Amino acid sequence: MKVFYITMQFPVPSETFASNDIKMLIAKGIDVQVFSLLRSLKESKKLIHERSLQDVPISNSTISKNLKGIFYGIISFRKTINIIKFIIKNNRKISEIIKSLILLPRILSIYQSIINNKPNVVHLFWGHYPSLIGYLILKYNPEIVLTTFLGAYDLEMKYKPSEVIAKNASKVFTHAQVNVITICDMGVKLDNICVSYRGVDINNLNNKGLLRKKAGRIVCAGRLIESKRIKEVIKIFSKVKNIFPFASLVILGDGPQKHDLQKLAVQLGVSDSIQFKGHVSQKEVFADFLKSEIFIFMSKKKGERLPNVVKEAMLARSICLVSETPGIGELISDGITGYIIKGDIDEVANKISYIFNNKQELIHIGLNARNFIVNHFDIEKTIMDYINVWEDTLVNKKNVL
Structure with a gap:
């Protein structure tokens, strides 16, 4: 199974749990690639070494990748217009619209990598700005399983596009039972929510x-x-x-x-x-x-x-x-x-x-x-929540927009 993880930055000092999840997925035989919306941190090489991530394919934002995204956006004009409409329609704050549009070249370059490499699953490791990639998957590539995570930061941020994508994704993961009511209030069906605690090694x-x-x-x-x-x-x-x-x-x-x-x-x-x-x-x-x-x-x-x-x-x-x-x-x-x-x-x-x-x-x-x-909270057990959902969904896929 090939899984693309979409996050904001990777690796990050405060997100050891992300590194642990990805390493455990690889240990379980999953082919994982990581795509970040932002540039790599200065200390990323050190973190990759410390966390034994040398064999993980990681794609961070660069000028050349953003230029590729702009070029793809020009030749795929209709998709670009549609995602811009989606951004404007689903954001009440001008500041959020601006941030989303700034990220758009990178979002399009990641999407191009997705359609070129055809993963079985795209998982949004964070549910806010990565949800814009979710929009493109749901609208144009429904054959790809899309799952998303909604954590405390996502729920506090209340980024409207994430609600739209969560309601239409194959499954919504969260890391605490206390989050379930809030996610249901967003319009996500209870049986489409999977509480999977973040595990530790x-x-x-x-x-x-x-x-x-x-x-x-x-x-x-x-x-x-x-x-x-x-x-x-x-x-x-x-x-x-x-x-x-x-x-x-x-x-x-x-x-x-x-x-x-x-x-x-x-x-x-x-x-x-x-x-x-x-x-x-x-x-x-x-x-x-x-x-x-x-x-x-x-x-x-x-x-x-x-x-x-x-x-x-x-x-x-x-x-x-x-x-x-x-x-x-x-x-x-x-x-x-x-x-x-x-x-x-x-x-x-x-x-x-x-x-x-x-x-x-x-x-x-x-x-x-x-x-x-x-x-x-044994990560070797908790990570199976994700694998089991992905395997079941590949058989009975249901994400559409």
Whole structure:
């Protein structure tokens, strides 16, 4: 089976899950090619090496490819006019129309690759701007199976063309039960929605993790931006440090707030006990999770849904203290596989103190967390949701516009 993945950029530091999905599909015998609407990042070669993606065919936007798209748009004038009409008709905001039209040359060049290479399946890894490629497939190539993913960002963005394509695609995937009602409200039939949790590679973290825990080690990970609330994590840590002098904090990730966060650590007198590691490889992330007794996730970002970083920390038997974001109850059973927190600094500091004073509970909850991830979020099992849908749809195909 030949599958074309359509995404915005690939690979991306914050989207390890995309790399994991594609590698697992290839391991299952699927012929996967990746097409991105945007240019590759400066660090893409490094990410390809770190994530062992050297054998994955990846096509990112370039000037020459956009020129080819423009040329194709000229010789396929009717298709070009129709997609422009579709864009204008289904976008209320001028800004969205402009962004969509800017992407149009790349969309047409990807579409040309699709019709030249004839994949069995085109999967829209994100449901917003990639949906414009979905429009062309549905209208002109109904013999190709089209599936789309609608995640938290897609649902928050409310890009109207994605709703039209979702209603007509063979299947709509999403990564949390909490998203289903919103997708149904868009007009997608319930039986055309497949909830498939984003899986993690359970082989990355072995059973020796518990023996490698460092006393008092706390870890948090994420982009260093305001909505991730790393500032609050540092304030919590300063309170914990006053009670437990052996405590230490590792912060994984980079972003515009890094300098301010480092200044805050100095002001609170805890800079000597905090490591700002920046963006690190997935291997290094796992190594830090294996050492951590506690993982804190304080994000209030609107688009959070069952973050993979929390799953990975759970797999490493870290006690996870996680903010109350949509659907988090599908991942954390409060007091059983971790703790769901309201975000109050004193509340979280007191919870950490309780955990440090009750090591036996740390072992119990950590083991529960790992077992839950192994049983419900093993990527080798979750990726089969996609493969099974594609195989069934190829037999009983039903995407039309």
